[in-house]
Amino acid sequence: MLRLAAIDLGAESGRVFLGTFDGERLSVEEIHRFPNVPVRVQGTLYWDILRLFEGVREGLLRAARVSGGRIASVGVDTWGVDFALLDRQGRLIGNPVHYRDRRTEGMMERVFQRIPREEIYRRTGIQFMPINTLYQLFAMVAREDPWLEIAHTFLTIPDLFHYWLSGVKACEFTNATTTQCYDPLAGDWARDLLGRLGIPTHLFPEIVPPGTILGPLQPELAQELGLPETQVVAPASHDTGSAVAAVPFQHPDAAYISSGTWSLVGVEVRAPVIREEALADNFTNEGGVGGTFRLLKNVMGLWLLQECRRTWTAQGQQWDYEALVRLAEAAPPLRSLIDPDDPRFLPPGEMPARIQAFCQETGQPIPEEPAEIVRCILESLALKYRWVIERLEALLARPIPLIHVVGGGSRNALLCQWTADAAGRPVLAGPAEATALGNLIVQAMALGHLSNLEEARAVIRRSFAPLLYEPRASSTWEEAYQRFVTQILPAGRK
Known part of the structure; x- marks a missing residue:
């Protein structure tokens, strides 16, 4: 052992x-x-x-x-x-x-x-x-x-x-x-x-x-x-570098979402993609394991939910994350949306009020209750993931048939299902502890117990079974995505 x-x-x-x-x-x-x-x-x-x-x-x-x-x-x-x-x-x-x-x-x-x-x-x-x-x-x-x-x-x-x-x-x-x-x-x-x-x-x-x-x-x-x-x-x-090393890829063209405080949405490539099109959409090329690079985009992620929960806790409203997700599931769907990467959401502070201000400025219903705010966050994340994946498809000139979600966010069944629904692609969720596992398998490679990254990922596949979320066809999600692109993202708000 x-x-x-x-x-x-x-x-x-x-x-x-x-x-x-x-x-x-x-x-x-x-x-x-x-x-x-x-x-x-x-x-x-x-x-x-x-x-x-x-x-x-x-x-x-x-x-x-x-x-x-x-x-x-x-x-x-x-x-x-x-x-x-x-x-x-x-x-x-x-x-x-x-x-x-x-x-x-x-x-x-x-x-x-x-x-x-x-x-x-x-x-x-x-x-x-x-x-x-x-x-x-x-x-x-x-x-x-x-x-x-x-x-x-x-x-x-x-x-x-x-x-x-x-x-x-x-x-x-x-x-x-x-x-x-x-x-x-x-x-x-x-x-x-x-x-x-x-x-x-x-x-x-x-x-x-x-x-x-x-x-x-x-x-x-x-x-x-x-x-x-x-x-x-x-x-x-880098924690995302470790997390991506542990992605149990089941298709060479699959995308990954390393989901935690940040959501890192990307694909694995053999060389940096440094072109005008990548600059236009502000994609990043970060180093990976075994001569790979991570072509990805940062999305603000569950930081939005973490900061909302911190605010509500300070106000005496005690909810754990599981309870907040259950509340969101019962709220009205696709009513109010935000761009998770709006600069106002980066610093710590009164996140619920900032989300409400964004919705007011963009002429949407203002989410008042925590359930509505959490649903707004999760649905907006799912739609932003689709937008990033479509930009990746255009940049690489190939389809992305499958999404792997790893990290703590892979435990959020609602976000995983809504990601599948919004993106129209199957989602494989897990392992939740991908960052620690990637850290461990690279150590095992360094000590000579694993010979390369593919062999290491085979160990992950044998050790941890992912959960499959199939997309559910819905015209509501498609309508919401068109509204998200044309009214919510910066280009649509100009």
């Missing part, structure tokens, strides 16, 4: 998993879960990174007890775009700033004054979002942030945890590609582009591929945890 530990840090919580691989099937057990609560100090929103590392340490301690100290390796995956800066002695310079902080407001436009948008896309192949690392770094340049003056090393968030675990400073490929600071055609940081923006290029370390063995746990930590022989492996350290 091969025992592996996967650390998966998400926007709401961190989790430590213990995976067991018997050579045929992979099982996974959640060992420890801990909250991930950002902290706002003097107007800046930070990640509480040291508290997160304490959660990681506690989780590994528990995993060591369960396994009797026999864990072959450990790897970390997290969200993308955010980063840490270290000084010349390897010490952390302040808490990393949260991507939902407002420091990047207006920064894309200022960057475009120095480097044309088209040139940035041609060099990086990454979609334009104000949260991207490139604009976070430029915001520091624009404000003459003293952190940049004393910084010696740039690490993305999972790279920081790998450094604290192993002592090795390196950036893993799948996460490096999300920064919009990486040139996939050159295979290195886009140093000249960064230099033109005044971003210090000496900060950026070596880039290593997913499945790199970084080295053993640092001796003091290994002794403390009772893990004397555990290696630290860089998996696909």
Whole structure:
């Protein structure tokens, strides 16, 4: 039995998993879960990174007890775009700033004054979002942030945890590609582009591929945890990279939706698709496992529901997610719709009021009750998924016959069924823990227990059976989609 530990840090919580691989099937057990609560100090929103590392340490301690100290390796995956800066002695310079902080407001436009948008896309192949690392770094340049003056090393968030675990400073490929600071055609940081923006290029370390063995746990930590022989492996350290590695594809042309706080809607390709058509629809090309790329688009995802629930909880209305979905199912269908990617929905705050304002501005009935608001969110997500998939079909000049939904959102039966209905395609849902599973199978590949990505996905198919949602033909969904495209999306509102 091969025992592996996967650390998966998400926007709401961190989790430590213990995976067991018997050579045929992979099982996974959640060992420890801990909250991930950002902290706002003097107007800046930070990640509480040291508290997160304490959660990681506690989780590994528990995993060591369960396994009797026999864990072959450990790897970390997290969200993308955010980063840490270290000084010349390897010490952390302040808490990393949260991507939902407002420091990047207006920064894309200022960057475009120095480097044309088209040139940035041609060099990086990454979609334009104000949260991207490139604009976070430029915001520091624009404000003459003293952190940049004393910084010696740039690490993305999972790279920081790998450094604290192993002592090795390196950036893993799948996460490096999300920064919009990486040139996939050159295979290195886009140093000249960064230099033109005044971003210090000496900060950026070596880039290593997913499945790199970084080295053993640092001796003091290994002794403390009772893990004397555990290696630290860089998996696909971007959480979507890990999730897509675990998609049990049943058709080579299938699409995937990695559904969680964000919904990542895309396909797997062998090379970046960097063309004018991809730029026009703002598609991104992020690194994958085994020489693949993830051609995808970010959709705001279940963040909308999470923020609504947070608001209602503060008002004394206590609902879990399952109860909210049940309420939505009984609400009137396809009455009010939103564009999930409207910029007003990005920051934390009063999400129900923002959704109501969007509906009022677009001349729709205003959803008043939580049931109506949740239904509006889920139906709008399903319609946005269809829009993205149709854009992918046009970009690749081939049909997409099937959709795989993985991640936590695959447990939401209503959203999966409505996605099938809206898109007119079958949906295969699961595995729910795709991110942790992808993390684990890349570790197994690094240690020589699996030879390639296809063999690893065969293990996933043997180990986890997906749920099938067949599309139900309905003129109501088709009418709603036409209204969504012509009235709700930005082009239709102009």
